Amino acid sequence: MTTPVNVTVTGAAGQIGYALLFRIASGQLLGPDVPVRLRLLEIPQGVKAAEGTAMELDDCAFPLLAGIDIFDDPRRGFDGANIALLVGARPRGPGMERGDLLEANGGIFKPQGEAINAGAAQDVRVLVVGNPANTNALIAQAHAPDVPAERFTAMTRLDHNRALSQLSAKTGAPVGDITGLTIWGNHSATQYPDVFHARVAGRPASELVDEAWLENDFIPTVAKRGAAIIAARGASSAASAANAAVDHVFDWVNGTPAGEWTSVALPSDGSYGVPEGLISSFPARSVGGRWEIVQDLEINAFSRAKIDASVAELVEEREAVKGLGLI
Ligand SMILES: NC(=O)C1=CN([C@@H]2O[C@H](COP(=O)(O)OP(=O)(O)OC[C@H]3O[C@@H](n4cnc5c(N)ncnc54)[C@H](O)[C@@H]3O)[C@@H](O)[C@H]2O)C=CC1
Numbered sequence: 001m002t003t004p005v006n007v008t009v010t011g012a013a014g015q016i017g018y019a020l021l022f023r024i025a026s027g028q029l030l031g032p033d034v035p036v037r038l039r040l041l042e043i044p045q046g047v048k049a050a051e052g053t054a055m056e057l058d059d060c061a062f063p064l065l066a067g068i069d070i071f072d073d074p075r076r077g078f079d080g081a082n083i084a085l086l087v088g089a090r091p092r093g094p095g096m097e098r099g100d101l102l103e104a105n106g107g108i109f110k111p112q113g114e115a116i117n118a119g120a121a122q123d124v125r126v127l128v129v130g131n132p133a134n135t136n137a138l139i140a141q142a143h144a145p146d147v148p149a150e151r152f153t154a155m156t157r158l159d160h161n162r163a164l165s166q167l168s169a170k171t172g173a174p175v176g177d178i179t180g181l182t183i184w185g186n187h188s189a190t191q192y193p194d195v196f197h198a199r200v201a202g203r204p205a206s207e208l209v210d211e212a213w214l215e216n217d218f219i220p221t222v223a224k225r226g227a228a229i230i231a232a233r234g235a236s237s238a239a240s241a242a243n244a245a246v247d248h249v250f251d252w253v254n255g256t257p258a259g260e261w262t263s264v265a266l267p268s269d270g271s272y273g274v275p276e277g278l279i280s281s282f283p284a285r286s287v288g289g290r291w292e293i294v295q296d297l298e299i300n301a302f303s304r305a306k307i308d309a310s311v312a313e314l315v316e317e318r319e320a321v322k323g324l325g326l327i
C-alpha cells in the first residue's frame with residue numbers, strides 16, 4: 001500500500017470539522033487511491049468531542065483511513081503534516097463582520113505557523129479556513145519562514161462556488177457549463193465576484209446578465225451569503241465550507257481541469273496591482289501541484305474599483321495584526 005498522506009485538521013471537533021473529516025477519510029480530498037492518516041488538533045476542551053468523532057470515523061471502516069491521532073499541542077499536531085487544514089477558530093455570530101474576529105482568532109495562527117515551520121513535511125500545503133481567513137493565513141505564513149510562502153493559502157472557494165450557483169440560477173445553465181469566474185480580494189463583504197471573464201455554455205456571461213443585476217443582486221448576494229446563512233441557520237456555514245475545502249485541496253493536488261481556473265487566496269506576487277505578500281484572492285490554476293495566478297486578464301474600471309476596495313481592507317487588516325504584534 002502507498003504511504004498514507006498525513007492530513008492535519010485543526011478545530012476537528014467543530015461544525016466544519018464534523019462535515020469535513022468523513023469526506024477526507026472517504027478519499028474525496030486527495031483521490032480514491034490515496035490512503036490518509038488523520039491528525040486532529042483541538043484545544044484541550046475539544047479533545048473529548050474529537051475522540052467521539054474519531055470513534056465514528058472508525059465505525060465507517062473507510063478502506064483509505066490508515067489511522068487517527070488526536071492532539072492538543074500544535075507541535076505534535078503538525079508533525080509530518082503534508083496537508084494542513086486550519087479550520088479551528090471562533091466563528092462569528094449575527095451582526096459581526098469576519099474582521100471582528102481578528103483579535104480573538106489571530107493569536108491561534110502564530111503558534112500554528114511556528115509549529116508548521118518546526119515539524120511539517122517538506123511538501124506541506126496549508127489551507128486556512130478559520131476567519132478572517134486571509135489575514136490568519138498571513139499570520140501563519142509570517143511565522144513559517146522555512147516553508148515557501150506560496151504553500152499558505154486561504155479559502156475563497158466557498159465564495160467561488162456560491163457565485164457559480166447564483167449565476168447558474170440566473171441563467172438557467174448548469175454550474176458545469178460555467179467557467180472563468182473569479183473571486184478577488186478578501187473573504188469578507190468587500191470581496192469582488194467578477195463575471196467579466198466568465199462564460200456560460202461558451203457565451204460571455206456579460207451578454208446574459210446586466211450591470212444592474214450584477215451590482216444590486218449578484219455581488220451583494222455572494223459577498224453577504226455567509227451572513228445570510230448565519231441568519232437562517234443560527235450558525236455559520238459548515239457543510240458547504242467543508243465541501244469548498246475539499247474542492248480547494250483536491251484541485252491543488254490533482255490540478256484544475258485544462259483551460260479552467262478557480263479562486264484561491266494566495267500570497268500576491270504583485271499581479272494585478274495587489275501589493276506583494278498580501279494574501280488575496282485571485283484567479284488561479286493548479287499546475288504541477290502549484291497554484292499559478294492566471295495572468296493578463298483585462299480589468300475594466302468597474303472591476304478595478306472593486307478589487308482595490310477589497311485589497312485596501314486587506315492592507316488595513318495587515319496593519320491591525322502588525323499593531324497586535326502578530327506579524
Ligand atoms: N473561509 C471560509 O469560507 C469559511 C470560514 N469559516 C470559519 O471557520 C472557522 C470554524 O468554524 P466552525 O467549525 O463553524 O466553528 P466551531 O466553533 O463549530 O468549531 C471550531 C473548533 O475549533 C476549535 N479550536 C479553537 N481554537 C483552536 C486552536 N487553537 N487549535 C485547534 N482547535 C481550536 C474549537 O474547540 C472548536 O471545536 C470559523 O472561524 C468560521 O468563521 C466558516 C465558514 C466558511
Ligand SMILES: O=C([O-])CC(=O)C(=O)O
Nearest residue numbers: 092131225226227236237
Ligand atoms: O460568514 C461567516 O462568518 C462564515 C464564512 O466565512 C462564510 O460562510 O463564508
